[in-house]
Amino acid sequence: MMNKNVRIALAALVAAGLFAGCLLVSGQITIVQEFDDDSGAAASQVYYLSVDLNENDDYADHKDKIKSLEAFGFVVKITNGGNIAARGEGYLSLSPITPLPTDRDDILAAKIPRIFYVSDPIDPGEFRNITFEMSQDYIENFDDIDEAIKDGEIYLYGVTDQNTLVKYEDFKLIATINVEI
Amino acid sequence: MRGYRALALAMLLLPALAAPAWAGVAIGAYGGYNFTIIQDDSDHGALFGLKAKIDGIPVVVLEPSITFISVGDKENEDDEVGAFTQSGGSIQAFALNANLGGSYKTEPGVGFYGTGGIGMYSLSPDAPYLEDESRFGFNAGAGFVYKASPKFDIDVSARLHVITLDGGGSRKSVGIYAGADFYFGL
Numbered sequence: 001m002m003n004k005n006v007r008i009a010l011a012a013l014v015a016a017g018l019f020a021g022c023l024l025v026s027g028q029i030t031i032v033q034e035f036d037d038d039s040g041a042a043a044s045q046v047y048y049l050s051v052d053l054n055e056n057d058d059y060a061d062h063k064d065k066i067k068s069l070e071a072f073g074f075v076v077k078i079t080n081g082g083n084i085a086a087r088g089e090g091y092l093s094l095s096p097i098t099p100l101p102t103d104r105d106d107i108l109a110a111k112i113p114r115i116f117y118v119s120d121p122i123d124p125g126e127f128r129n130i131t132f133e134m135s136q137d138y139i140e141n142f143d144d145i146d147e148a149i150k151d152g153e154i155y156l157y158g159v160t161d162q163n164t165l166v167k168y169e170d171f172k173l174i175a176t177i178n179v180e181i
Numbered sequence: 182m183r184g185y186r187a188l189a190l191a192m193l194l195l196p197a198l199a200a201p202a203w204a205g206v207a208i209g210a211y212g213g214y215n216f217t218i219i220q221d222d223s224d225h226g227a228l229f230g231l232k233a234k235i236d237g238i239p240v241v242v243l244e245p246s247i248t249f250i251s252v253g254d255k256e257n258e259d260d261e262v263g264a265f266t267q268s269g270g271s272i273q274a275f276a277l278n279a280n281l282g283g284s285y286k287t288e289p290g291v292g293f294y295g296t297g298g299i300g301m302y303s304l305s306p307d308a309p310y311l312e313d314e315s316r317f318g319f320n321a322g323a324g325f326v327y328k329a330s331p332k333f334d335i336d337v338s339a340r341l342h343v344i345t346l347d348g349g350g351s352r353k354s355v356g357i358y359a360g361a362d363f364y365f366g367l
Binding site: 030075132 | 219221257261262265266267268308309310311346347348349350351
């Protein structure tokens with residue numbers, strides 16, 4: 001009886017191994033990519049950033065095998081160059097907005113998704129370094145970020161909710177992606 | 182979510198209340214650890230759960246279960262951004278397995294078995310921007326039962342969980358389970 005049970009268990013183990021082998025075809029990779037500073041570090045009411053993820057080797061190697069974005073975060077230094085406290089906001093587009101937006105109203109008129117909102121105001125003339133962990137509380141519209149990551153070419157417009165002068169420096173995205181392996 | 186919990190409780194309680202006279206039933210509890218596989222956004226964590234074993238069908242023992250899995254935070258390191266932590270969450274797995282072999286033992290001794298099952302997995306990530314979701318999944322594995330007395334056994338197993346994802350692909354982990362079962366009617 002024991003031998004029969006052992007045989008059945010071994011057969012089940014083999015079946016489990018085959019089952020696992022068939023389905024273990026996806027896994028996660030995490031990419032970190034810095035955005036290009038298209039504003040040239042001069043404070044403005046709209047700060048322009050962009051990135052082409054195809055320049056990231058890990059991303060390029062897996063682009064055709066991306067299943068879904070599983071987790072997202074970012075790091076950035078935001079400087080409020082205005083004379084009132086203001087909250088940072090980031091808006092996303094898959095193509096450049098033309099003509100170039102010059103203030104927050106232009107961004108809102110473009111009806112592009114806001115992907116983060118730094119809910120704690122930054123004092124005038126001060127800056128804040130947003131860590132990955134802090135960014136988790138600020139992210140919005142994850143489905144739009146998912147679409148943008150799959151597309152690969154991302155345009156980001158940084159503003160403040162008070163339309164003050166602002167700088168977004170050293171913006172890096174951290175994306176964990178489920179890919180076919 | 183409430184619907185799944187009610188279903189899981191019904192799956193566990195009904196066998197004891199409504200099993201036909203020819204069926205043997207055991208109810209058990211277990212704990213263990215869940216090891217994630219190829220996941221950058223979550224880490225290993227503890228698990229515990231409840232299950233029933235119904236020995237009333239030829240060849241297989243049916244095993245409904247509910248398992249609570251803790252998904253650990255994942256510490257990551259990158260040259261450009263330094264150390265950062267991705268927050269984990271929790272999973273509730275409602276599964277129905279078919280066990281082949283000696284998972285339900287009427288006599289003292291050791292029984293080896295294989296198991297495979299399907300289930301619904303309720304994923305609750307800690308990240309505020311991610312929503313809870315319920316996904317279909319599979320599990321498969323093997324284990325052994327040591328029955329030292331007529332009413333109790335010790336059950337140890339390892340099971341691979343594969344949770345299907347919305348965009349394709351899957352989340353995978355291996356759970357190591359150890360627990361005890363109480364046999365009714367023996």
